[in-house]
Amino acid sequence: RKEVEQDPGPFNVPEGATVAFNCTYSNSASQSFFWYRQDCRKEPKLLMSVYSSGNEDGRFTAQLNRASQYISLLIRDSKLSDSATYLCVVNFGSARQLTFGSGTQLTVLP
Amino acid sequence: DVKVTQSSRYLVKRTGEKVFLECVQDMDHENMFWYRQDPGLGLRLIYFSYDVKMKEKGDIPEGYSVSREKKERFSLILESASTNQTSMYLCASLTGGPYGYTFGSGTRLTVV
Numbered sequence: 593r594k595e596v597e598q599d600p601g602p603f604n605v606p607e608g609a610t611v612a613f614n615c616t617y618s619n620s621a622s623q624s625f626f627w628y629r630q631d632c633r634k635e636p637k638l639l640m641s642v643y644s645s646g647n648e649d650g651r652f653t654a655q656l657n658r659a660s661q662y663i664s665l666l667i668r669d670s671k672l673s674d675s676a677t678y679l680c681v682v683n684f685g686s687a688r689q690l691t692f693g694s695g696t697q698l699t700v701l702p
Numbered sequence: 703d704v705k706v707t708q709s710s711r712y713l714v715k716r717t718g719e720k721v722f723l724e725c726v727q728d729m730d731h732e733n734m735f736w737y738r739q740d741p742g743l744g745l746r747l748i749y750f751s752y753d754v755k756m757k758e759k760g761d762i763p764e765g766y767s768v769s770r771e772k773k774e775r776f777s778l779i780l781e782s783a784s785t786n787q788t789s790m791y792l793c794a795s796l797t798g799g800p801y802g803y804t805f806g807s808g809t810r811l812t813v814v
Contacts, residue, residue: 626802635792635805681802689735690803694744
C-alpha cells in the first residue's frame, strides 16, 4: 500500500464547477499536510498547508480528518487557470522529508 | 522569498558520462533534497542532506551520489549515466513550519 494515495483522475470539469479531491495517508503519526499544485512541465508549488481545523484560501478549502486519515481539497467556481496536477503531501512524524502522492490531474473546460 | 536555483533546465548526456546537477538555495536552510519525477510514478526521493557533509539515502539512491560541501549547495551526481536515468530532477529546500518545500525549476535530463 502506498503511503500517500490519490485518485489520479483525470477530472474534467466545466468552468464554474465545484470539484473535490481526496487523499489518504497510511501513517497515523503524520504531522504536517500540504497541497501542492504542479503545472505541466513545471516544478510543484505550495498551494496551501492543511490545518487540523480546516482552512480556506479564497476559492480553495482544505480539510483534515485525522480519525480517517485523509485530507481533502475543495475548489469552488473553477477557473480555466486551475487546470493543473494537484499533489497531496504529508510529513511523517519526525522525518524531515515530505512524502508525495502521485497527483490528481484537473482540467477545467470552457 | 526562498529561491532554489538549479543550474540547467535541459541537459542531454551520453550513456556512461558522469553528470553533475547543481542546486543552490539562498536562505541558509539546513535541509535539502533531490527528487526525480516520472510519469505515473510521481516524485521519488533520491537523497537528502540535513547539514554540510551530511547525507542520507532516499528511496531510490542506486546509481546516484551527492555532495554537500557548502550549506547553500547540494549536488547530485550520476556516476555513469544510463538511459533509465532520463527523467525530471527536482531539488528542494525545506522551508519548515507550515511552508513545506520550495522547489527549483527542475532539470529535464535525457540520456542517449
